[in-house]
Amino acid sequence: MKTAQDPRHQHRINIMQQLFAYSFRPQDEKSITAIIPHLPTIDGRITTCAPEWPIDKIAKIDLAILRLAIYEILESKETPIKVVIDEAIELAKSFGNPNSPKFINGVLGTIIQSL
Numbered sequence: 001m002k003t004a005q006d007p008r009h010q011h012r013i014n015i016m017q018q019l020f021a022y023s024f025r026p027q028d029e030k031s032i033t034a035i036i037p038h039l040p041t042i043d044g045r046i047t048t049c050a051p052e053w054p055i056d057k058i059a060k061i062d063l064a065i066l067r068l069a070i071y072e073i074l075e076s077k078e079t080p081i082k083v084v085i086d087e088a089i090e091l092a093k094s095f096g097n098p099n100s101p102k103f104i105n106g107v108l109g110t111i112i113q114s115l
Contacts, residue, residue, distance in 0.1 A: 019064035035071045042070045049110035062100050065091045
């Protein structure tokens with residue numbers, strides 16, 4: 001059973017925070033160097049799956065959560081998709097606004113359907 005102290009959950013929080021900071025000031029951070037080259041592709045997927053929400057209009061925290069989840073689904077592939085989606089929704093509940101979990105779930109669901 002997952003707990004708030006689960007090291008994998010804590011690792012995701014750290015990466016999400018680094019991606020959040022990167023959206024304001026791009027910098028080289030060891031933990032996100034594998035994700036950065038994929039951002040144009042990831043952002044393209046987000047734009048395709050949420051056309052009514054341009055990238056610059058999405059809340060930065062939601063964007064960081066989506067980028068991490070989409071990277072894990074499309075590139076990393078180490079974690080089962082259901083786990084990635086569950087983690088993304090939990091992060092959205094903890095760090096996003098009240099509408100974030102639904103938005104994250106909708107975008108990720110659309111991406112999964114397109115695979």
